Amino acid sequence: MDIKELELGDIDIAWCPGCGNFGILKILKQTLSEIEMPLSELVMVSGIGQAAKIPQYLRCNYFNGLHGRALSAATAIKFANRSLTVIAESGDGDMYGEGGNHFIHTIRRNPDITNIVHNNMVYGLTKGQASPTSKLQFKTPVQVGGVVLDPFNPLAVAIALNATFVARAFSGHIEQTKEIFKQAIRHKGYALVDVFQPCVTFNKLNTYKWFKDNTYYLEDDYDPTDRQAAFKRACEEGKYPLGVFYTDDSRRPWEDMADGYKHDDRPLYQREPDMTQLKQLIASYRD
Amino acid sequence: MDIKELELGDIDIAWCPGCGNFGILKILKQTLSEIEMPLSELVMVSGIGQAAKIPQYLRCNYFNGLHGRALSAATAIKFANRSLTVIAESGDGDMYGEGGNHFIHTIRRNPDITNIVHNNMVYGLTKGQASPTSKLQFKTPVQVGGVVLDPFNPLAVAIALNATFVARAFSGHIEQTKEIFKQAIRHKGYALVDVFQPCVTFNKLNTYKWFKDNTYYLEDDYDPTDRQAAFKRACEEGKYPLGVFYTDDSRRPWEDMADGYKHDDRPLYQREPDMTQLKQLIASYRD
Amino acid sequence: MAVSLTKGRADVSIVLCGQAGQGIQTVDSLLSGICKRTGYNVFSTQEFMSRIRGGANSTQIRVSSKPVSAFVRRIDLLIPMSKNAIEHVENRLSDDTLIVGDKVTLGDSVDQNKHNFIEIPFTEIAEEAGGKIYANTAAVGALAALLKIELSDVNEFLAGFFKSKSSEIIDNNKKAAAAAYEKSKALLDSGDIELELKKDQSLKEQLLLGGAEAVSIGAIAGGCNFASSYPMSPSTAVLTFLAQKAEQFGLIVEQAEDEIAAMNMSIGAWYAGARAMVTTSGGGFALMTEGLSLAAMIESPMVIHIGQRPGPATGLPTRTEQADLNLALYAGHGEFPRVIYAPGNPQDAMSLTHKAFNIADKYQVPVFVLTDQFLLDSRYTIPEFDLSEVKNEKHLVKTDKDYLRYALTEDGVSPRGIPGYGEGLVDVDSDEHDAAGHITESMEVRNRMMQKRLIKKTELIRNETIAPELVGSDDYKTLVICWGSTYHAAKEAMELLGRDDVALLYFKQLWPLPEQAADYLKKAEQTIIIEGNATSQFAQLIKLETGISIEHRINKYDGLSFFVEEIYEAVNNLI
Amino acid sequence: MAVSLTKGRADVSIVLCGQAGQGIQTVDSLLSGICKRTGYNVFSTQEFMSRIRGGANSTQIRVSSKPVSAFVRRIDLLIPMSKNAIEHVENRLSDDTLIVGDKVTLGDSVDQNKHNFIEIPFTEIAEEAGGKIYANTAAVGALAALLKIELSDVNEFLAGFFKSKSSEIIDNNKKAAAAAYEKSKALLDSGDIELELKKDQSLKEQLLLGGAEAVSIGAIAGGCNFASSYPMSPSTAVLTFLAQKAEQFGLIVEQAEDEIAAMNMSIGAWYAGARAMVTTSGGGFALMTEGLSLAAMIESPMVIHIGQRPGPATGLPTRTEQADLNLALYAGHGEFPRVIYAPGNPQDAMSLTHKAFNIADKYQVPVFVLTDQFLLDSRYTIPEFDLSEVKNEKHLVKTDKDYLRYALTEDGVSPRGIPGYGEGLVDVDSDEHDAAGHITESMEVRNRMMQKRLIKKTELIRNETIAPELVGSDDYKTLVICWGSTYHAAKEAMELLGRDDVALLYFKQLWPLPEQAADYLKKAEQTIIIEGNATSQFAQLIKLETGISIEHRINKYDGLSFFVEEIYEAVNNLI
Ligand SMILES: Cc1ncc(C[n+]2csc(CCOP(=O)(O)OP(=O)(O)O)c2C)c(N)n1
Ligand SMILES: Cc1ncc(C[n+]2csc(CCOP(=O)(O)OP(=O)(O)O)c2C)c(N)n1
Ligand code: SF4
């Protein structure tokens, strides 16, 4: 598909010049174009925040819901119509802060959706408070003396939760990130891609340079099916590995095991209540 | 302290005869008695569920709040008065289901509280639906074809979150569990004790016998300070290890780093606003 | 001295009382089922504690020659099944109450001087039949005899009820029932006990079911094919029902991790073309109110079943109240339209839940079905549901290339497309948005969207309300008002009063308030409202909408539904 | 032809307009500060987009000889700082509006034929002074000259403001200011521009601060020592303020993982003896409503600051509205008392937030401080706060052995103990509970607790309300009603009207509705209400409580606060 089909033309993008979100938008569009994603089958789901504005900036179906709740809506959209490709994309505050409980339980449910998280280690839209991934001692107007909460490690937690696809990428690396996005979308089941993203306005600690200096890619011969190894690599600090940490193809997505799809493959919108069965059901209350 | 001081006399306990909760209550009382916990300094915090009724059954200060929210209240109680010993105790649904987000972020915050979770792998009070820890294929009135969500592994997740004390116990083992409780209460920081607890009414899969047959203790020479090893042991299935999986003494509790305690040690209830400073603050708006 | 259990009344009120976990519900199911088959009207209702074993619970079963569907204080026949049973209902006993039980169980809790007691040794009978657990069936046998039901009918029913069990168990049940049956038949034959009830064979065609089933069946009839919820008494039964039928009816049913997820899932499901609902109680719904506001903003249809129970907070988890009307009415930040139904019996529960889906879809608004523990957990004999009106009105459009989700139309309703059906893109946004669904901060667009979403659609739903039902003469002087599950108790109280100048007005749609409300109220010289809450929330709503202040307010908030007698007495004192 | 900026009025309305991130707020701070020091009254208010860079935002600064504290549509002097600036405020421009700007920036967005434009080359001046970033200071210099402020005062202020910067930066700022100052002084001197304002040296003693600071200071004065919240516009400023002062004042301030945690933390903190508050907006509060019901059930004091913004859902995140009154009023399942304050200016914001803590503690009820983006983000010159009334009334008791948390007392308020202070045990429960705080299902106890918790305490808080303030003559025929942040705009509109027979009634406590409301309303021949919402929520509340239906309802819900002119015109058309 020509990438032009995804473009909205001359739109006003509400991100700051130089923001890492632009990179992710570009990579996303290239990914979709290269995998020939039919537009009407794609649904982008997001919450609220700077990252969460991303669906506004490409041609797609979207559900831009509440702060923290993207995964719940995304899961249900997939459950209601399995032929849709669903990408839930939002910020680190959205997904790991307000949305933390859905993060846990969506991973347990393993719906076939892709979860892209813009990890700028800060709350951008609300002007620079700490996010769950903010580094220790990061100073903000609310974390006056610096962050003291242990930074949330999304990869380690996802692996602990038996997520079936766990990756980390960097918004500054177009090609590598695109490949990770492609794998994630192709993965059958829940796929997490945590994307390091510089916030040039509010995060003066984790800058482009910082990310460049403090990341490297997992080795070519790295085996992403070894859960213990994956956990270990996910725990690395100082220098943060990028790439696909963990994949597990043994678990089936929830929607493929659902009772409601046992005898009927159709998406829900095509269904009507079975009146014959309903009458029988009602009649059963006669006895 | 004589254990009698903790007894409420002839009370009507709302648990089913034979329930594992009785064991935990007994162990808790023995623990408190043996560590000579002054009653007026102890606060029990719970949510809603069968397990959450436990504070009703001993003499103690308690805050029996909302389903899922015990950790939030418990954290704040500790923050407001550091001389209190706070135990947050509830069911697996309460702590890991409704309360999942607080579980994550309380661990990050590392308040000096003890978190005891009655893990019966089922929702008892609401009559037997699956809980986050229910085993695959466990059948319930709602999980008609059996559970398909991957069981939540509280220990693995807590270790991934860098919890500072992570243990598993069994309600049927009085002495061992008591020792774990003591360690947990003594631990300076957040301490998780996930307690296997048979629900004799709604969980016919994970019975007393099942727990006995499927658990064993970590070796005497097991080193609980090795995070990778702890994670690995926490991931064991089939036979589940019991004991203290992980401890980390390097992190300070939140409340010991709080700005509000930098110049004032007193609990909040003893404080008055400093009117001199307040006047100065107001005066600063003159410029 | 002969005891008459019916005393000229058309019904007998039987109360079973015992501990949680003792199997009272089984006795209820068996007895209700047998009675209905025999040709009696049956109504049964439970009050129980928030615990799994122990405590003291009771079930009232009214067996009647005429339709009855209300809770009465009166106990004609008490079957105490635990030592604490008599004490639990002591304040509802009268000199006329006959207590039938077993001394082994009751010990000194029964007092021959005070109580009108006849012994039937259920435990002994049960043990002879094969074990203590058959005591419940023995009670059923005893009751069946008193109710003049044939033993063969009892046996047939038992065989059906226990059909999944071994033949030994079935036989033991029959033995226990038969032995107790003989004993109590002897009492009846001796003339010590009298009972006059008429049987009506046509009742066999009726249904015997509870509010929770009615809501669930209504949902399925309304095309509901997605349900996401988190267990919470008393609403869980609806989730369970749908889960049980998921495979058969092709429903997607998921227990969410919390109510927030449940709500956002259901909204997401509607977006993708499902017909979704959540079922919860007040406290669970409190967590869904942000989601409610989302549904309103993106103009998603939504169906919300709230089974009310007493609050605040955890309150009395297994009991009943009507105190969450204001919550349903005002929940959510910002301003938006909504619809609230409050069924008073299973028929309305079924038809209103069905309608909820059509109205939600038609106007793209949230619709509430507001029930309570009393309605959900009570079982009624009712005529066959009328399915002829069941239409699954779908309002989805196939999108074309230029599709705009929030196109401005005359009436404010924009044709609703879904992703994957048609060529268009479907964009919805929780921020203020333009016709395409894109974020805007234009004040002009904001104004237009508020006009469309709030003002025009409020107009539309005001024009499609369900009129309240008047029971009694048009010529009333006193008008008694009720809503939701107090309907039957109020109606029976009116029958007891038997006055031409007192009528009952039953509201099953609360919001928008049906326009007929004002006319009915204006005609009355005296108005009385019955509400299961402390602050007369519906009376307040009526005042707000009609300017009419209802004179007398009868409230109850102790966790039980109104007894017929309470309403009777309160109204009688006022007129 | 000379342009008069004041035209006989006591004030000049200056509007700065540009993109987010351009530093308009700095210009506002500098100019407001300098003006106040010089002896002018200042009011400044911002409207801005939900983005960090770009777009178009504007700030109005009114500089005045008389106290002014309201938003006017009129722009006397526009400083456009980006190319899209003029377009952004186009519909507020008149022939009298003078635009001062820089052609390099404005390009063809300024039209000499249409606009009353005078150029001052800010960019050039800035570059000469050291770089483009000094353009903002240049604008300050130009404005200062027009406002007849001494250059030395400007320099002094700049030096103070930038004191943490290098001396080079300070000098560059001064240079830019001076150069622009000279240019605009020349305009004034030439007589091309006229401006008449009086200075009042006593104003130096006044404070210049915003609503958010006032709420925060009020909280500290009220003994608040615990705040847990989750960032959400426009309420975050209060969280930030308290966090900044945490060390100095010994406050525990924590950013929670979500609003649910925030609420439950604050309730837990009160339980342990803290004085806690949450600060949020409607959508965040929606998530706290279950917690609200908990606070009510366990009779915990609680203070909730809601900074309103337009909904539903995410709505217009950085704009203003008054549409969450119903939410505050009815949020939470079950029935319980609450108190709602709605300050209309910083003085009231400070004193009511302070009072909120005392009332919450005294009656053990949740108290709301209902503000909005307009009030929080506007800055006002106001007289010194009166701290003489600041009393931190503590209502804690030291417990003895037999302490019962919910002891039944005459007035319904049980002495509140906390754990660790005294010998007693303090037990609170979200289930219905007895005097000891233990779970009960006794209907008798339930009734007594509802009487105590709901009915008696409602009585108490009804007796301690804050009367509405009447502005204007007692002898009114027309009564205009407003609440919260519309106060100053309504008041100034009344002054413009200048009629003896029209008075304004300003409510700062909304619930319980002060009893004086009815009398004031009854006296009026005509009533008009001003509300920043679409459904006149306060008018509805007044109707419910007093039976009086306010005749005329003036509503606005486009995201901006009312302009003085809008209220003036609307009221003028009606009287
Ligand atoms: C319930 C709720 N709480 C708070 C907010 C305010 N809010 C909007 S975005 C945001 C945080 C954004 O951070 P993140 O998700 O990391 O996105 P970023 O802006 O950094 O891309 C918050 C707290 C909200 N919209 N809804
Ligand atoms: C917000 C909310 N949702 C749902 C409930 C209903 N509820 C009460 S206890 C419970 C689950 C209890 O399970 P668990 O925490 O495992 O405790 P157990 O009874 O098994 O000890 C639920 C869902 C509630 N009280 N509040
Ligand atoms: S605030 Fe940060 S994350 Fe948001 S657009 Fe600007 S640079 Fe990007």
Ligand code: SF4
């Ligand atoms: S239901 Fe289960 S967990 Fe609850 S008391 Fe009974 S046995 Fe224990």
Ligand SMILES: [Mg+2]
């Ligand atoms: Mg972020």
Ligand SMILES: [Mg+2]
């Ligand atoms: Mg459990």
